[in-house]
Amino acid sequence: MKEYETVIGLEVHVELATKTKIFCGCSTAFGGAPNTHTCPVCTGMPGSLPVLNRKVVEYAASVGLATHCEITRYGRFDRKNYFYPDNPQNYQISQLYLPICRNGYVDIETPEGSRRVGIHEIHMEEDAGKLIHDDFLDCSLVDYNRSGVPLIETVSEPDMRSADDVIAYLEKLRMTIQYLGASDCKLQEGSMRADVNLSVREKGAEKLGTRAEMKNINSFRAIARAIDYERARQIDVLESGGSVVQETLRWDDTAGYTYPMRSKEDAKDYRYFPEPDLVPLVISDEFLDQLRQQMPEFREEKMERYRRSYDLTESEIEQITSARRMADLFEAVVDLGADPRETAKWLNGDILRLLKEEGKSANDVSLPPVYLAKLIQLVGAGTINRNTAKSVLEAIWKDPQDPEVYVQEHGLAIVPDNGALEKVIEEVIAANPKSVADWKSGKKKAVGFLVGQTMKAMKGKADPAAVNRMLSEKLARL
Amino acid sequence: MKITEYTARELSAAIRGGDMTVPEAVSGVLTEIRAKDKEVHAYVTVNEDDAMRQAENVQKRIEAGELTGPLAGVPVAVKDNICTNGLKTTCSSRMLGNFVPPYDAEAVTRMRQAGMVVFGKTNMDEFAMGSTTETSFFGPTKNPWNEEHVPGGSSGGSCAAVAAGEAVIAVGSDTGGSIRQPSSYCGVTGMKPTYGTVSRYGLIAYGSSLDQIGPVAKDVTDCALLLETIAGHDRKDSTSIARKDTDFSERLSAASEADLAGMRIGLPRDYYGDGLDEEVRKVMEDAAAMLRTRGAVVEPCDLGLVKYAIPAYYIIACAEASSNLERFDGVKYGYRAEDYEGLHDMYRKTRSQGFGPEVRRRIMLGSFVLSSGYYDAYYLKALRTKALIKAEFDKVFRDYDLILAPAAPTAAPKIGTSLQDPLKMYLSDIYTVSVNLAGLPGMTVPAGLTRDGLPVGAQLIGDCFAEEKIFRAALQLEKERGAFGRPAIFVKGA
Numbered sequence: 026m027k028e029y030e031t032v033i034g035l036e037v038h039v040e041l042a043t044k045t046k047i048f049c050g051c052s053t054a055f056g057g058a059p060n061t062h063t064c065p066v067c068t069g070m071p072g073s074l075p076v077l078n079r080k081v082v083e084y085a086a087s088v089g090l091a092t093h094c095e096i097t098r099y100g101r102f103d104r105k106n107y108f109y110p111d112n113p114q115n116y117q118i119s120q121l122y123l124p125i126c127r128n129g130y131v132d133i134e135t136p137e138g139s140r141r142v143g144i145h146e147i148h149m150e151e152d153a154g155k156l157i158h159d160d161f162l163d164c165s166l167v168d169y170n171r172s173g174v175p176l177i178e179t180v181s182e183p184d185m186r187s188a189d190d191v192i193a194y195l196e197k198l199r200m201t202i203q204y205l206g207a208s209d210c211k212l213q214e215g216s217m218r219a220d221v222n223l224s225v226r227e228k229g230a231e232k233l234g235t236r237a238e239m240k241n242i243n244s245f246r247a248i249a250r251a252i253d254y255e256r257a258r259q260i261d262v263l264e265s266g267g268s269v270v271q272e273t274l275r276w277d278d279t280a281g282y283t284y285p286m287r288s289k290e291d292a293k294d295y296r297y298f299p300e301p302d303l304v305p306l307v308i309s310d311e312f313l314d315q316l317r318q319q320m321p322e323f324r325e326e327k328m329e330r331y332r333r334s335y336d337l338t339e340s341e342i343e344q345i346t347s348a349r350r351m352a353d354l355f356e357a358v359v360d361l362g363a364d365p366r367e368t369a370k371w372l373n374g375d376i377l378r379l380l381k382e383e384g385k386s387a388n389d390v391s392l393p394p395v396y397l398a399k400l401i402q403l404v405g406a407g408t409i410n411r412n413t414a415k416s417v418l419e420a421i422w423k424d425p426q427d428p429e430v431y432v433q434e435h436g437l438a439i440v441p442d443n444g445a446l447e448k449v450i451e452e453v454i455a456a457n458p459k460s461v462a463d464w465k466s467g468k469k470k471a472v473g474f475l476v477g478q479t480m481k482a483m484k485g486k487a488d489p490a491a492v493n494r495m496l497s498e499k500l501a502r503l
Numbered sequence: 504m505k506i507t508e509y510t511a512r513e514l515s516a517a518i519r520g521g522d523m524t525v526p527e528a529v530s531g532v533l534t535e536i537r538a539k540d541k542e543v544h545a546y547v548t549v550n551e552d553d554a555m556r557q558a559e560n561v562q563k564r565i566e567a568g569e570l571t572g573p574l575a576g577v578p579v580a581v582k583d584n585i586c587t588n589g590l591k592t593t594c595s596s597r598m599l600g601n602f603v604p605p606y607d608a609e610a611v612t613r614m615r616q617a618g619m620v621v622f623g624k625t626n627m628d629e630f631a632m633g634s635t636t637e638t639s640f641f642g643p644t645k646n647p648w649n650e651e652h653v654p655g656g657s658s659g660g661s662c663a664a665v666a667a668g669e670a671v672i673a674v675g676s677d678t679g680g681s682i683r684q685p686s687s688y689c690g691v692t693g694m695k696p697t698y699g700t701v702s703r704y705g706l707i708a709y710g711s712s713l714d715q716i717g718p719v720a721k722d723v724t725d726c727a728l729l730l731e732t733i734a735g736h737d738r739k740d741s742t743s744i745a746r747k748d749t750d751f752s753e754r755l756s757a758a759s760e761a762d763l764a765g766m767r768i769g770l771p772r773d774y775y776g777d778g779l780d781e782e783v784r785k786v787m788e789d790a791a792a793m794l795r796t797r798g799a800v801v802e803p804c805d806l807g808l809v810k811y812a813i814p815a816y817y818i819i820a821c822a823e824a825s826s827n828l829e830r831f832d833g834v835k836y837g838y839r840a841e842d843y844e845g846l847h848d849m850y851r852k853t854r855s856q857g858f859g860p861e862v863r864r865r866i867m868l869g870s871f872v873l874s875s876g877y878y879d880a881y882y883l884k885a886l887r888t889k890a891l892i893k894a895e896f897d898k899v900f901r902d903y904d905l906i907l908a909p910a911a912p913t914a915a916p917k918i919g920t921s922l923q924d925p926l927k928m929y930l931s932d933i934y935t936v937s938v939n940l941a942g943l944p945g946m947t948v949p950a951g952l953t954r955d956g957l958p959v960g961a962q963l964i965g966d967c968f969a970e971e972k973i974f975r976a977a978l979q980l981e982k983e984r985g986a987f988g989r990p991a992i993f994v995k996g997a
Contacts, residue, residue, distance in 0.1 A: 065606055069830045072586045072705040074740050104826050115829035296873035301711035303741050
């Protein structure tokens with residue numbers, strides 16, 4: 026068998042985090058009863074007209090600047106015409122001729138070293154509504170709540186060679202956009218969607234092979250599987266003397282194979298032309314300067330700074346910086362005087378766990394930094410022990426409030442009175458002769474049970490380390 | 504005196520002065536419609552009950568001193584492609600035969616705010632595509648001057664309503680002459696303002712880059728008053744312009760008799776060549792003479808590229824229309840075919856049955872010129888031609904204040920003679936379409952009658968934002984001309 030090289034380019038759609046839609050004032054919030062986040066504009070009523078949301082331009086241009094693109098200074102929108110009921114006007118307002126960003130790149134890290142992936146263009150467009158088939162009534166219904174939600178589509182050059190490259194590229198793009206605050210980039214929820222263009226060619230060949238496009242694959246794992254499958258399929262076709270057909274495929278993640286998609290319109294002639302309802306988009310120097318000034322510290326820079334400034338492990342740094350909001354929280358808590366290592370442990374431990382339990386991601390964290398800082402200080406000062414702190418965190422997580430006040434109101438502070446503790450320990454020793462005997466016979470682990478019993482009797486208001494110390498002393502003296 | 508004998512400003516003054524009430528004014532117009540519209544068929548929809556309710560409400564607000572404007576209390580007829588909240592808006596098409604908009608067009612909002620009463624919707628060529636109002640799904644409108652003739656189009660209903668005394672004032676829309684040409688045929692005064700002057704929000708689009716809403720009235724001053732009522736920047740329309748000079752009526756009332764002294768008016772040679780009907784030519788010569796009498800210098804000038812305007816216009820308008828009309832698909836509102844199998848069959852049948860032949864023709868034409876492989880040769884070339892035509896006008900306006908042109912090569916043709924030869928019908932738009940391509944303002948003022956008693960209007964064209972100059976010249980032309988006659992039906996007893 027000949028040796029083949031896989032060539033992959035990506036088209037990535039990202040839903041922007043604007044509060045309102047791209048061409049009207051309707052909310053972009055998820056959920057809501059069908060057709061409640063709608064108006065004459067986003068339902069394609071006769072006579073309605075689009076008005077461009079300036080924030081969309083800001084986000085799109087920022088992503089372009091962050092990915093080293095040229096920004097189109099005199100741009101336009103175009104209409105892409107096709108009939109489908111999820112598209113209320115039967116044309117989508119998009120950009121074909123003069124996309125807002127062109128000729129950029131991102132650098133990705135691969136096992137073979139750094140690789141540069143070119144960005145052909147980034148353009149702005151509107152999302153479509155959602156079709157729902159009602160089997161009971163045997164009819165199709167349309168929900169236009171998503172119609173008009175702003176998207177940017179980032180089209181890469183065919184510069185990727187493997188699933189690893191693709192995932193590194195997507196991760197890089199996701200981090201960049203997320204750090205800009207332009208989108209939360211969630212593949213599962215569809216706020217980031219990737220179409221994979223894949224072809225194979227004999228190793229060393231100049232000419233690109235015929236590509237197939239795989240649509241809307243919604244996890245990194247699925248992308249890797251789909252790429253492996255499609256690469257093998259195309260090589261099989263070529264090896265058996267056939268030729269690859271240029272077509273659009275859908276990846277079935279459960280069955281693990283691709284199959285041709287039914288096209289939305291019979292003929293693929295979108296009859297693009299400049300959108301006459303919108304005026305040309307002129308981007309000024311001042312506008313770009315402002316965006317440049319607003320550029321955040323991106324992940325790589327942040328990781329580098331953390332390595333220099335904090336005594337954290339590489340994996341802690343990776344964890345914290347994997348979500349902009351997490352890193353922001355970390356920095357805010359540390360700025361309030363909390364110990365960086367302690368802060369990192371809380372973030373990567375209990376806080377991630379709480380987020381996961383709620384089905385949220387690291388970028389959804391919304392705990393006020395001052396509460397976490399206080400919680401860490403309470404533990405540091407010995408006012409509460411770590412276990413109490415965990416339950417306090419859970420309480421203030423559900424119902425945000427000052428942990429200091431919470432500890433006070435619930436009487437959770439460690440009792441510094443050693444007399445009380447000593448009395449309880451003596452009672453515990455008296456009540457548990459078997460454990461004491463075990464301890465004496467060398468089973469030193471038995472002390473753990475006694476510590477537990479003491480803590481229970483103290484209702485948690487004791488420092489386990491102090492309990493352990495005092496218990497060991499008493500036992501040794503018996 | 505009949506209600507419809509008043510000009511709009513006279514009617515409002517009478518109401519505000521307490522000589523008449525708004526319900527009286529509105530019911531006066533409704534009475535005229537009842538008496539005449541079976542013959543003229545200027546209206547698609549009239550909602551009498553709602554009109555009377557609005558009238559009472561406006562009356563109260565006038566009495567309370569909330570409404571004091573010069574058109575307060577005046578009933579206005581609205582072309583049926585301009586959305587009116589709660590009032591059927593059909594574009595004279597089967598496709599929207601049952602469509603009741605949930606919102607008002609911006610122009611309608613502004614008229615309501617000025618205290619005008621929106622009582623009915625006027626007939627038009629289907630989706631504004633046509634020059635005769637014969638392509639209406641609901642049947643043609645008749646020319647009030649001679650019912651065997653068309654009123655012109657596409658705002659034929661609005662112009663016929665004003666001419667017949669079935670409306671005091673009206674609004675129309677103009678994509679390639681749809682206000683100016685029927686104004687000429689019906690002997691009324693109508694203006695298409697500079698592109699961007701009136702918000703297009705709520706105007707059901709035909710050719711988005713060409714469409715403008717404008718007034719249709721009995722005289723120049725009413726036109727100026729209505730235009731300043733509906734003009735103004737609107738954030739909902741990105742192509743709308745913030746102008747500070749829209750107090751047209753005030754500027755006009757300051758005009759003196761000697762207003763035209765030194766004004767230079769050009770007569771483009773290519774507009775007065777072959778193809779111009781001799782009777783129309785005679786009326787135009789008279790109009791030129793009247794303007795000279797009032798002090799203007801009126802002389803031939805050169806305007807280039809005249810013959811390219813029609814192909815450029817039909818390519819651009821149809822291309823935009825083919826896309827604008829895609830939303831009419833039977834899914835969300837309007838007509839849906841009864842029997843179909845599957846989505847594509849539903850689309851095909853709905854659109855084949857819902858649109859008339861002229862609309863289908865223009866959708867096909869527009870889809871063709873946007874198709875890959877033809878886009879550069881047709882659409883892109885037409886856009887370039889559009890820019891060159893604008894440059895030709897710029898050249899003329901370096902030397903001249905205004906252009907005087909016919910609005911159409913002939914007076915109103917007979918009903919049934921135009922649609923058999925669409926190409927010939929398209930060619931008759933020669934004097935109007937280039938104004939839309941260049942985004943300019945243009946106005947038609949009744950200037951004379953043919954031997955058969957059909958009106959002929961003179962068109963004044965200005966540079967962008969030169970409405971004030973047009974109004975001033977038009978007013979002097981109107982004064983020099985004297986009272987314009989009325990069709991027999993106007994005075995017909997109600």
